[in-house]
Amino acid sequence: MMPNRVKDMDLTQIVANNLQRICKEHDLSSRELSIRADMPQKTVYNMVQGDHACRLSNLEKLCRTLLVSPTVMVTPHLGTNMLMSRRVPRVIEKFSKLSMADREKLEAIMDGMLGIEEKENNVE
Numbered sequence: 001m002m003p004n005r006v007k008d009m010d011l012t013q014i015v016a017n018n019l020q021r022i023c024k025e026h027d028l029s030s031r032e033l034s035i036r037a038d039m040p041q042k043t044v045y046n047m048v049q050g051d052h053a054c055r056l057s058n059l060e061k062l063c064r065t066l067l068v069s070p071t072v073m074v075t076p077h078l079g080t081n082m083l084m085s086r087r088v089p090r091v092i093e094k095f096s097k098l099s100m101a102d103r104e105k106l107e108a109i110m111d112g113m114l115g116i117e118e119k120e121n122n123v124e
Helices: 011-025 030-037 041-049 056-066 087-096 100-114
Strands: none
Touching (some): 011 041, 011 056, 030 041, 030 056, 041 056
């Protein structure tokens, strides 16, 4: 399990980390990615490095180019296989349609599958 450093990371750094991992997985340089996305190389480089916040339109353009959902691009600590998965956005959409009671049931099922005990059971 990855450490919970989300509090210390801003959205710019989360996007940069995810872009870096995807580029590494596909052996893409920021120059190659900029050509594929039809964007200035400096803009793509700055996004990959996390030098400054990116425009939403640029993020969307890179996501389309990489065939990645913007939802997962801004989600920290996902494995590269999850970043590239088409299932994550579908699961999120389905989850959003559940009632709160059904969400809690689903979370309990997932905790059981992962061997995670409920928080209430750990507090005595």
